[in-house]
Amino acid sequence: MTKKRYITLAKNSANIQINELKKIKKVFNTSFIKAVDLVLNCKGKVIFAGIGKSGLIARKISATFSSVGIPSFFCDPAQALHGDMGQIEKKDILIIFSYSGNTSELNNMLKFANRYRIKIIGVASKVDSVLLKASDIRIVLPKVKEADKTGMVPTSSTSITLLFGDCLATTVMNQRKFSKEKFKVFHPGGNIGKSLLLAKDIMVSGKKMPTINYKKNFRQALKIINSKKLGIVVITRKNFIHGLLTDGDLRRELKNFSHDKNLNKLMTKKPFVVSENLPASKALGIMNEKKITSLLVVPDKDINKINKTLKGIIHIHFLLQNGI
Numbered sequence: 001m002t003k004k005r006y007i008t009l010a011k012n013s014a015n016i017q018i019n020e021l022k023k024i025k026k027v028f029n030t031s032f033i034k035a036v037d038l039v040l041n042c043k044g045k046v047i048f049a050g051i052g053k054s055g056l057i058a059r060k061i062s063a064t065f066s067s068v069g070i071p072s073f074f075c076d077p078a079q080a081l082h083g084d085m086g087q088i089e090k091k092d093i094l095i096i097f098s099y100s101g102n103t104s105e106l107n108n109m110l111k112f113a114n115r116y117r118i119k120i121i122g123v124a125s126k127v128d129s130v131l132l133k134a135s136d137i138r139i140v141l142p143k144v145k146e147a148d149k150t151g152m153v154p155t156s157s158t159s160i161t162l163l164f165g166d167c168l169a170t171t172v173m174n175q176r177k178f179s180k181e182k183f184k185v186f187h188p189g190g191n192i193g194k195s196l197l198l199a200k201d202i203m204v205s206g207k208k209m210p211t212i213n214y215k216k217n218f219r220q221a222l223k224i225i226n227s228k229k230l231g232i233v234v235i236t237r238k239n240f241i242h243g244l245l246t247d248g249d250l251r252r253e254l255k256n257f258s259h260d261k262n263l264n265k266l267m268t269k270k271p272f273v274v275s276e277n278l279p280a281s282k283a284l285g286i287m288n289e290k291k292i293t294s295l296l297v298v299p300d301k302d303i304n305k306i307n308k309t310l311k312g313i314i315h316i317h318f319l320l321q322n323g324i
Contacts, residue, residue, distance in 0.1 A: 101129020203312030
């Protein structure tokens, strides 16, 4: 019975926060629009600050901004007294979080910013707080019911602050036309970055590709397949894909070996191809399904054409090396 109560308590806490978070819609007003415009027109860095739990939220939002290509860092107001404010320049903007808005540790940072006319976006729940009075743009968070038994532990208040920060970030991202391609640039590592890799990101191209003209013979094809070490050779005709020969195809013909044997009789016509913008993870799925170790990559514009230009080749080893 006691353990079932754990679930009941957790659900009650979740329900309180879910209901309280709906109040975030009150924030989307003229001040929010001004905040978005200020961030979009910022010529410097977007610097986040906050004390305690608000500081943790500020760090997270700063990390989100940085991850989407907006220069940003977190500045601890307490440490700023010891020289960190030297990192803040006139072209920067400050976004300061404090649910009460009356945190004394913020005072020196506010004085510094106002003295050097650095724009401040203040985020707090009290209109008459020190933070909002000192801010150029005032974001008034709705007062919310905390989700703990005492109603005093920062739970719903930190959640709604985080939600505001995420909404600000996603709105800015949308206006800057941030895409998966751009996200990949800032996340080359990690599971997210790997999941966004495309066929063109991991293929070999140019002189590294094993290709041969359709008029060439068995011996010449064998020489290329051995030198390029991809286990295949692509037969081309007028710069288009004409067919495909695998290492296995060639070796099976060794018993009937002839230096001048025509490649047209050996090759696989209309080999399987994929678009350059196919996610690498899907390429691996296709290889598994077709029981093949290589895929030919063609430009998007050619994928539905009869004649296709070879743009690159993916080998299963490339996928494994990239953690796909």
